[in-house]
Amino acid sequence: MVLEIDVKILKSKETLLEMLPKLYEILQTGRTLTISWPKNQKDIYQEHFKENQKIKNSTQYQILLNLVDATLPYPDLQSKIIVTLALYHVEQKQCLEVLKYVKRLSQMKIPQSLRQQYLFALKYLKTNVNEIQEIDQVQIIIDILLYENQISKEELKQFYEQKKIDIEKNEQVNIWFVEQIWNYEKNNFKLLDILFQYYTNQNNHQKAEQIFISYANKQYPQQIGLDQIQGKFELCKKEYEQNIIEIDTLSTIFEDKNPTDESLLLQQQSLQSITRFIELKQKVGCPIIDMVYLYQKQAQIQKSKSDVDSAIKTLMHCLELIKAEKLVNYNARIILLESLCYDQLGDYQRIKNLLQEALQSFQDSNILKEEIKDKCDPKKLIYTKMYLASTYYKLKNLEKSLEVFYQVLKIQLHEDYESHLIGSTQNNIASILLNQGKFLEAKEMCEQAIDNIGKKFTDSDPVMKKVKQLKEKIDVSVSSQKTQ
Structure with missing residues (x-):
């Protein structure tokens, strides 16, 4: 016997609760209980979607394409269909078609269950963006990546340098890219100069003033009146140009990042001149990722003058700047630079017999290098592990020292040292x-x-x-x- 209960009678939770004992009684007798309800339009669309979700031919593709507009009143279902179409084009390696659907998804509220699939399609665009020739379409991809926090400052800068010739052909797109990079580097006067001159030439004085004030507030504590903007800008530009000249002079001494003769290095590089070099680089807005080697050299010179305490302070200050930069620029290069600073810091802490502090520094360095193991020279990882094992040994923790030395041996054997x-x-x-x-x-x-x-x-x-x-x-x- 089949007992049918029309879903229309279940008007509320209370009605259902009243019926549950009766329903349970029916089920206990072994009879079949069927509860049915009439399909609505959404149910029909859902069935069509499930039937064609694994797209195998053009007919199925067209059915889903037609459903996109038809399901406008049902955004959750519509987003599922659009994600399915985007992933189909990922499989077909059709970058522009993927972009078309990603653009639409970026303007929708995507259910959390679909987000990973959406980000997968976005990652495909990021990896294959060079296949797209239209620079305005490239700008859209980068904009979505920025909005979704799927591109780092370093990746944005690298991409800009790679496509700079094409980007600069379109002045508006070029300014857009410069502004995105400047959002990360507010102290970079070179970028400020490009933006300020562009908006001034466009007679967009409000935007030009807004940009300069954003820079000036980081450089000067006092308020700047709008009537002083142009004059202040010219003074800043003159100072910038003078700083660049002095930087060029000092760079002939300090740009050699891998000196072979340490004694010759120290003869040429005084503590005063490298301190000045760092100060100038900061003034013109040089990113910390390009200054780490200078802080390391400053610490090296301080150590050579037997001022190990100052060398340790220099490296710790550099590490604080790196950590701040990582919040907006998390990438393998800055992680490696951070780990190398920890190596140098640990070495100097050992000199001062600060063994526990040195142990922590080498542990931090080891964790960072393990994080980027695939992108890190095994020699650098071995260097850290050797110092880590040696420090454990000095602290009489033989078990941990032995464990780390075995890790070193395993890497050496694997790398055929x-x-x-x-x-x-x-x-x-x-x-x-x-x-x-x-x-x-x-x-x-x-x-x-x-x-x-x-x-x-x-x-x-x-x-x-x-x-x-x-x-x-x-x-x-x-x-x-x-x-x-």
């Missing part, structure tokens, strides 16, 4: 194993170290002498253990 470097790590491991009383393990590891180091050094070399002395200690311990 030179044998003597692998042997040096094995020697460190053998030394810890000896201290832990694991004599047989220590012996095996030390023998491997001797084999690897012997591929480059002879028995008379200090490196080989050191590892063989360790082997002798291990052999004595093994013999002593056997006689007990």
